[in-house]
Amino acid sequence: MINGLNYLLEMQRKKNIYYAISVVLLLVLVFVAADYFSIFGTSKTVRLDFVEARFRTVNEDTGELVFNAGVRCFQKRNNNACTLRDSHRAGIVSVNIPFKRITESSLLFDQSVTIEKAADPKIHMMFIHNEFYKTTQTILLDDVFSSPGREYTVKMSPMHKDYDEAQEQ
Numbered sequence: 001m002i003n004g005l006n007y008l009l010e011m012q013r014k015k016n017i018y019y020a021i022s023v024v025l026l027l028v029l030v031f032v033a034a035d036y037f038s039i040f041g042t043s044k045t046v047r048l049d050f051v052e053a054r055f056r057t058v059n060e061d062t063g064e065l066v067f068n069a070g071v072r073c074f075q076k077r078n079n080n081a082c083t084l085r086d087s088h089r090a091g092i093v094s095v096n097i098p099f100k101r102i103t104e105s106s107l108l109f110d111q112s113v114t115i116e117k118a119a120d121p122k123i124h125m126m127f128i129h130n131e132f133y134k135t136t137q138t139i140l141l142d143d144v145f146s147s148p149g150r151e152y153t154v155k156m157s158p159m160h161k162d163y164d165e166a167q168e169q
Helices: 002-036 141-146 160-168
Strands: 043-059 070-074 083-085 092-105 110-115 122-129 132-140 151-156
Touching: 043 122, 043 132, 043 141, 070 092, 092 122, 092 141, 122 141, 122 151, 132 141, 132 151
Parallel strands: 043 151
Antiparallel strands: 043 092, 070 122, 083 092, 092 110, 122 132
């Protein structure tokens, strides 16, 4: 009889442990689901980030790569809209374009990530080289954000072209 009573008490303890584990798991699941649906609220963080754009600079006449070209970026009310970075590839000019990333997050999840729109949706880039005329190319920021690392082609016309043509005549 004592063995039977001990057995029943042991079974009751196991049931209580299972109930306690079930309740804790249920509470955790309810908490995660409530946070997923932002019941506890969200917070916004603004962070400066960069997107990369690459430009292949080529000679307009011959199609050969132009090495060591520089770049200057302009936007409305922003005369320095990008930073030159090393592309580690010959004939490629690589720039970082800064933007603000706004993240709305709850305790456990990022609810939404958006990009703050600039005052000017276009960025104007002037490519500079000692032996070529300055070439300006305009691209839309939305294109850069939708395909980061995309490679654009910039055709640069040589300065000596007009001089050579005048001497031939």
